Every structure is written in structure tokens, then in C-alpha cells.
Amino acid sequence: MRAKNVDFEVTYVNLREKPDWFLEISPHGKVPVLKVDDEVLFESNAIAEYLDEMVPPRLHPEDPVKRARNRAWTDFVPDFSRALSKISYAKTPEDIAEGMAALPKPLSRVEEALTREREGDGPFFNGSGLSLVDAAYAPFLMRFTFVEKYLNTGALDDYPKIGAWRDALLADERIRNSVPEDFETEFARNLVRRETHAATLMEGASEAAE
Ligand SMILES: N[C@@H](CCC(=O)N[C@@H](CS)C(=O)NCC(=O)O)C(=O)O
Structure with a gap:
């Protein structure tokens, strides 16, 4: 909606209540x-x-074949996000190692998709313009980037296209403004509540949970 300049109101819902x-x-x-x-x-x-x-403006590609492939890559988001979440929400270093071992399959598929689907240099999934594929992956790349501040797994280091894509997405105002101002605090609280290993590496983690 931000990419389309629509007037809208957001109501946040406490999913625990x-x-x-x-x-x-x-x-x-x-x-x-x-x-x-x-x-x-x-x-x-x-x-x-x-x-x-x-x-308008249309974020999906005009070409039906390209559009179908964009939809197919958006369908891959659950696999991609599950792989990253396994690390973010891991409770122990052993669980993190297990998550890291499972990463190459989904990440290399997305790295390859960025190589094949992109026209020109990017920085977005299809090229210079933001697409629905970008909007679908961005929340997960944003959350994982936050967790990486603490875990420093270097999970994306072997995937330069995903890394550059992540940087472009997180630098974009439409993406940055898609979360509330206190997003990092709230997300940190979530990591603490879930007793993640990442939370144990945060200073003042127990206060964050309150
Ligand atoms: N396939 C759904 C997934 C939505 C989803 O899993 N939402 C989560 C938060 S990200 C949720 O509402 N969870 C609450 C629950 O499952 O009770 C979509 O893309 O909209």
C-alpha cells in the first residue's frame, strides 16, 4: 500500500490475546x-x-510468463522464511548449527532465482522496480538481519545476491516504513519470550521481556 500511495489505517493485533x-x-x-x-x-x-x-502502479510484471514465475517465487517464501526462522528462533547453539546446515538448499535456490529472473543490475528481484516478490521476502530478510546483529552467523555471506538484495530492500523507505517505529524493541521482546539463543546475547534481555 505504501508503494501505491494508498490511504490506509493499520491496527496492530496482539496475537497472544x-x-x-x-x-x-x-x-x-x-x-x-x-x-x-x-x-x-x-x-x-x-x-x-x-x-x-x-x-496503480502495477508491481507485477506485465509479461504473463514473468508474472507466473514471480508468483512461483512468492510461493517459495514459506520455505525460505522457515529456514531463516529456524535459526532466529533456535534455543541453543546446537539448534543454530542444525538450522545453518539446512540453509544452503533454500538460499541457493533464491540466489539462483535472482541471477535468472533479474533484468539488469537490480537492485530488486526483477530489476529496478519494486515488485510483489520483493514485498513478500522483505519482512523475513528484515527480521533475520535484526537477529544477525546478535547471532553473527554470517548465514548470508555465501549468497552475495541475496545480501545485496537485502541491503536494497532495507534501505527502501517503503520497506523501512512497513513496520512500526518500535519494531526492533517489540521483536527483541518476542525473541526473549520465545527463549531464543539470540535473546541471551542481547544486553538487558530480561528487561526487554517486561
Ligand atoms: N499464509 C498466511 C500466513 C499468516 C501468518 O502465519 N500470520 C502469523 C503472523 S506472521 C499469525 O497471524 N499467527 C497467529 C496464529 O497463527 O495464531 C499469510 O501469508 O497471510
Whole structure:
């Protein structure tokens, strides 16, 4: 919506205490949901596709083949995010090592996709313009980058295209402003609550949980 300059309001939902109004409108009890007048849409990809059809500028490629491949790479986000989350939410160094061992498969696939799909030098998935693929991967790259401040696993070091993509995404105002100002504090609290190894490396971690 930021990429399209849409007027909108965000309501953050505490997922540990889901309010009744939210459970009434969210079929799976998950965020995000988008309310457009009296209609409710759910599932990130469905919401993003709807917005892309309704509001210019088009973020999806015009070419149907390219568009289908973009959708296919967006479908890969759960594999990608699961691999990174395994490290972020690991409770012990051993779990982190296990997560690291499982990374090459999903990360090398995305590295290869960036090599094949991109036109020109980037910096985004398809080239110079932000796309729905960028919007889909950005939240996970953002969260992992935060965790890396503490874990320093160097997990992305062997994937230069993903690293440069991450840098471009995190430098972009549309992405930066997609989280609230206190995002890092809230995310740190989440890591503490989940008793992650990353949290043990944060100064003042126990206060962060309060
Ligand atoms: N496939 C869904 C996944 C949404 C999802 O898993 N949301 C999480 C937060 S990122 C959630 O609401 N979890 C709460 C729960 O499962 O109870 C989408 O892309 O919208």
C-alpha cells in the first residue's frame, strides 16, 4: 500500500490475546487481514494481488510468463522464511548449527532465482522496480538481519545476491516504513519470550521481556 500511495489505517493485533472483533473477521485467526469497506480479505498473497489489480502502479510484471514465475517465487517464501526462522528462533547453539546446515538448499535456490529472473543490475528481484516478490521476502530478510546483529552467523555471506538484495530492500523507505517505529524493541521482546539463543546475547534481555 505504501508503494501505491494508498490511504490506509493499520491496527496492530496482539496475537497472544486475539481480540474478538479480530477473530470474527479473520478466518484463520491470522494476520494480516485487509478490510475494504465491508469486505474482508485475508492471506498476504491474496491481499497483495488484489491491491495490485485495483491500484496503480502495477508491481507485477506485465509479461504473463514473468508474472507466473514471480508468483512461483512468492510461493517459495514459506520455505525460505522457515529456514531463516529456524535459526532466529533456535534455543541453543546446537539448534543454530542444525538450522545453518539446512540453509544452503533454500538460499541457493533464491540466489539462483535472482541471477535468472533479474533484468539488469537490480537492485530488486526483477530489476529496478519494486515488485510483489520483493514485498513478500522483505519482512523475513528484515527480521533475520535484526537477529544477525546478535547471532553473527554470517548465514548470508555465501549468497552475495541475496545480501545485496537485502541491503536494497532495507534501505527502501517503503520497506523501512512497513513496520512500526518500535519494531526492533517489540521483536527483541518476542525473541526473549520465545527463549531464543539470540535473546541471551542481547544486553538487558530480561528487561526487554517486561
Ligand atoms: N499464509 C498466511 C500466513 C499468516 C501468518 O502465519 N500470520 C502469523 C503472523 S506472521 C499469525 O497471524 N499467527 C497467529 C496464529 O497463527 O495464531 C499469510 O501469508 O497471510
